[in-house]
Amino acid sequence: MTHEVVNQAPPLVGHNTADDPALREGVQREGAAWALPDIDALGRLAGSAQGQEWAALAERHPPRLLTHDRFGHRIDEVEYAPAYHSLMQTAVDNGLHAAPWADDRPGAHVARAAKFMVWSVDPGHGCPISMTYASVPALRANPDLARTFEPLLTSRDYDFGLRDPATKRGLIAGMSMTEKQGGSDVRANSTRATPDGSGGYALTGHKWFTSAPMSDLFLTLAQAPGGLSCFLVPRVLPGGERNALRLMRLKDKLGNRSNASSEIEYDGALGWLVGEPGRGVRTIVEMVNMTRLDCVIGTAAGMRAALVQAVHHTRHRAAFGKALADQPLMRNVLADLAVESEAATTAMLRLAGANDRAIRGDEQEAALRRIGLAVSKYYICKRGPAQVGEALECLGGNGYVEESGMPRLYREMPLLSIWEGSGNVAALDALRALAKEPQTLDAYFAEVEQATGDGRFDDALSRLKKEFTSVDDLELRARRVVEQLALVLQGSLLLRYAPPAVADAFCATRLDRDWGGAFGTLPPGIDLDPIIDRAIVETSSPA
Structure with a gap:
């Protein structure tokens, strides 16, 4: 009798992670309805027992640094679990890397x-x-390198292993900017680049964070005779010899454990100049802008x-005679979490659409992308840890154990706020964009003013303008200021595109300030049912 399991939720398995109304509506609105069948297929794999097992195994068996072989020869390699390669293979097969750059x-x-x-x-x-996705626009600053490597970066072949990049079916790119003495202040970098007399440069220095050190190519910064410059560093040299890139250690991180983040030394490593000295x-800011978009996407994904x-x-x-989801206070919490998630997803897809059109030459969308990304990277990524932490608490003790998957989600959220500029860097970058590129503020107001007419939104917009x-x-x-910019942008999008109940809840709380300091403080009068219903997914789990 004591071993009978009752009142436990079945596993959340056999569902489609693309079964998200805000996502599907945004994809159609932003011009990618043609991709929905492929998005659904990938969503079904992500929600399957197989997809979830790969993720759990990759986390449970983190990468292992191998500095030397059995004979004492330096090899500087990282060993990954097979599940990690299955995840990478799936991502590359589905074009999540650089494939869109080859798609018109x-x-x-x-x-x-x-x-x-x-x-x-x-x-x-x-x-x-x-990083592979983000590498292409930066690499195009050197047309010769782009002609050689872009077709391999956009290839849908995942070809793992350290070999001459020109001989591989497909390539993965990394990024190596941060140094221990500088952090976000990359102009303080001390890595030196010396012309080698044959068109390349010899790089010498210590990088504090280099993610995915088994990548084929790295974009990095170093001090050259003409000043701080960008270089492309191959992991393996043409002809097959290893480049002088030494792995010092792998970082023991809070989260993101399946990814190897390393400290490396360049010991006269070959690098090719990208862009002007x-x-x-x-x-490299072209690369940073793309990875910032992925920080917003990743946060929206974790929230959802x-x-x-x-x-x-x-x-x-069930508790106290009925399902938790039917308890009034829990319904308030769930609806509040759903509003936060939908606001993030809707803003993310609008920015993805702006990115798509900016790449195709739309200057107005490029200006909106510039400011929209900066403010959303700051605010949405700040909201991620709070939203996921509250969701974890909805599961109580069940959410605190590793098997639930919630701790993994929770550990990931702070990274997305830190990566590519933590809070202060992102906020100051938004102000810098407004000062140096006034057209970005014009593009922002042209976007949000399409939603005027709701008194709460109009008041928030007026308060925002007074800040300037x-x-x-x-x-x-x-x-x-940046928080208000982000909230007004989200509010404008929800008023235009979300169901009335979602937009009403957002405006009443985030804009009209009838909200407490924690989730679950929506005011009376909000229609909770249609908000929560958008977060229900069908599963193959036994009820």
Whole structure:
């Protein structure tokens, strides 16, 4: 009798992670409806027992550093679990890496963003996938290198192993910028690049964070005779000899455990100049902008996954005579979590659409992307840990154990706020964009003013505009201003595109400030049912 299991939710398995109304509506709105069958197929794999097992195994068996072979020869390799390679193979097969750069269809980059979201079963392997995607626009600053490597970066062949990159069927790219003395202040980098007399440079220095060190190519920054410059560093040299790139150690991280983040030394490593000498930051910022978009996508994915887990658990778990999901206070919490998730997903897809059109030459969309990405990277990635933490709490003790998957989701959230510029860096970058590129603010207001007519939104927009009447203490107020920019953008999108109940709840709380300091403080009068219903997914689990 004591071994009989009752009142436990069935596993959340056999569902489609693309079964998300906000995602599907956004994909269609942003011009990628043609991709929905492929998005669904990937979503079904992500929600399957197989997809979830790969993610769990990749986390449970993290990468292992192998500095030397059995004979004492230096090899500087990283060994991954087979599940990690299965995840990578699936991502590359589905074009989550650089494939959209070779796809002329409008909406190709939106489709890729949606796939990246639904396949976020294991965020760790998403790091090299993201960097490969982001490497292409930066690499194009050197047309010769782009002609050689872009077809291999966009290839849908996952070809793991350290070999001459020109001989492989497909390539993965990494990124190596941060140094221990500089962090976000990359201009303080001390790595040196010396011309080698044959068109390349010899790089010497110590990089503090280099993700995915088994990648084939790395974009990196170093001090050259002309100033801080961007270089492409191959892991293996033409002809097959290993480049002088030494792995010092793998980082023992809070989360993102299936991804190897390393400290490396360049010991006269060969690098090829990308872009103009002394313009390294300007060159690599193209890569940073793309990876910032992926930070927003990853956060939206984590929010949605946590929300779905919370709704699933509370619909199957009873207390005090009825299901948790039918208890008034729990319904308030679930609806509040759902509003936060939908706002993030809707904003993410609007930015993915702006990215797609900016790549195709739309300057207005490029300006919106510039400011929209900066403010959303700051705010949405800040909200991720709080939203996922509250969702975990909906499962109680069941959510605190590793088998639930919730701790893995929770550990991942702070990374997305830190990566590519933590809170202060992201907020100040948004203000820098407004100061140096005034057209970005014009594009922002042209976008959000399409939603005027709701009094709560109009008041929030008016308050926001007042923040710009004075530049006094603007840096001190950076987080406040950027948060308001992000909230007004989200509110405008929900008013235009979300169901009335979702937009009403957002405006009443996030804009009209009738909200507490924690989730579950929606005011009376909000229609909770249609908000929660959008977070219910069908599963093959026995009820």
